Amino acid sequence: MQEISVTRSTNLKAKPADESALGFGRLFTDHMFIMDYVEGQGWKDARIVPYEPFAMDPAAMVLHYGQAIFEGMKCYRRADGGLQLFRPTDNLARMTRSAQRMGMPALDEETALEGLKQLIAIEADWVPHRDGTSLYIRPTMISMDVGLGVHASKTYRFFIILSPVGAYYKEGLKPVSIYVEDEYVRAVRGGVGFTKCAGNYAASILAGDIAEKKGFSQVLWLDGVEQKYVEEVGSMNMMFAYGNTIKTPMLNGSILPGITRDSILKLARQLGYETVEGRLDIHEIFEDAKSGKMTEAFGTGTAAVISPVGSLCMKDERVVLGDGGIGTLSQKLYDTLTGIQYGRLEDKNGWILKLS
Numbered sequence: 378m379q380e381i382s383v384t385r386s387t388n389l390k391a392k393p394a395d396e397s398a399l400g401f402g403r404l405f406t407d408h409m410f411i412m413d414y415v416e417g418q419g420w421k422d423a424r425i426v427p428y429e430p431f432a433m434d435p436a437a438m439v440l441h442y443g444q445a446i447f448e449g450m451k452c453y454r455r456a457d458g459g460l461q462l463f464r465p466t467d468n469l470a471r472m473t474r475s476a477q478r479m480g481m482p483a484l485d486e487e488t489a490l491e492g493l494k495q496l497i498a499i500e501a502d503w504v505p506h507r508d509g510t511s512l513y514i515r516p517t518m519i520s521m522d523v524g525l526g527v528h529a530s531k532t533y534r535f536f537i538i539l540s541p542v543g544a545y546y547k548e549g550l551k552p553v554s555i556y557v558e559d560e561y562v563r564a565v566r567g568g569v570g571f572t573k574c575a576g577n578y579a580a581s582i583l584a585g586d587i588a589e590k591k592g593f594s595q596v597l598w599l600d601g602v603e604q605k606y607v608e609e610v611g612s613m614n615m616m617f618a619y620g621n622t623i624k625t626p627m628l629n630g631s632i633l634p635g636i637t638r639d640s641i642l643k644l645a646r647q648l649g650y651e652t653v654e655g656r657l658d659i660h661e662i663f664e665d666a667k668s669g670k671m672t673e674a675f676g677t678g679t680a681a682v683i684s685p686v687g688s689l690c691m692k693d694e695r696v697v698l699g700d701g702g703i704g705t706l707s708q709k710l711y712d713t714l715t716g717i718q719y720g721r722l723e724d725k726n727g728w729i730l731k732l733s
């Protein structure tokens with residue numbers, strides 16, 4: 378592991394006065410963690426420095442050919458005031474998998490975790506206190522070579538920035554309406570769907586905008602070949618409950634292997650539910666929703682944890698799921714996982730890393 382140098386900011390920002398108005402990803406803390414990679418030398422110059430803009434060459438490769446990957450996780454404040462992370466090593470390992478697919482170097486995960494811990498120790502007062510709030514953590518890796526030749530860059534930058542974020546749900550879980558996208562696709566077999574690369578988001582923005590204008594809050598993506606099998610939603614994996622069984626799309630290379638997905642599947646099994654990972658035909662999903670065989674549907678992801686689906690719409694057909702409200706299973710899984718994350722419930726799976 379590398380030594381990490383620390384340069385403190387001499388110009389600290391005021392902390393947000395009203396934690397009910399934090400929103401998502403608008404404010405950033407006083408410091409950031411950076412390390413740089415040079416081919417032949419590896420990762421080096423690990424440092425915590427004041428948060429400030431990067432100076433970048435306009436010909437930097439990331440700006441043209443898009444070698445950019447990121448992660449998203451949170452630091453939670455317990456009722457006793459202490460801080461903790463949820464499965465951080467899984468996020469860093471996933472970043473290395475994203476990097477490998479994008480022709481980028483494996484992350485120095487040990488130094489990244491140590492850098493994150495030291496950064497949070499310095500920024501501890503930025504972790505909000507209010508119920509449901511957290512400090513969002515955004516590790517990112519970009520290519521830095523200067524030049525327009527298309528090849529893998531020889532230099533990269535890894536950085537971590539932190540943002541205090543508000544409660545995703547201010548008044549309890551809220552069901553969302555979802556538009557099944559039947560024109561555009563997000564990812565294809567052999568592509569980069571399983572990575573958290575910036576381009577996957579760029580490719581999804583247009584469809585998201587169109588759906589939003591039609592009054593939907595999220596797009597559900599279908600597979601890129603037959604446009605028939607459920608993939609995922611925005612930045613969430615999808616799950617469908619059939620009584621005591623939970624079905625979810627299998628990890629097929631084109632969906633993102635969510636850490637919330639994995640955690641919810643484990644918790645559901647521990648709570649006595651059966652879980653099935655497979656190919657889910659959207660037409661069957663609609664039939665099962667109409668007949669009542671399917672009892673609930675919800676998305677899973679770090680931001681919302683659980684996002685209950687109130688209705689699904691495909692072309693002109695709309696189905697309401699359950700009673701259109703919040704299912705009991707969605708609520709139970711949400712309460713269980715957030716209970717573990719905020720330290721209200723015992724962590725039997727070794728997921729929590731206590732920082733203080």
Ligand SMILES: *Cc1c(COP(=O)(O)O)cnc(C)c1O
Nearest residue numbers: 612613614633635636637678679
């Ligand atoms: C990040 C992300 C998810 C959810 O992953 P978590 O690890 O649970 O936060 C799901 N789908 C996509 C496309 C994502 O980028």
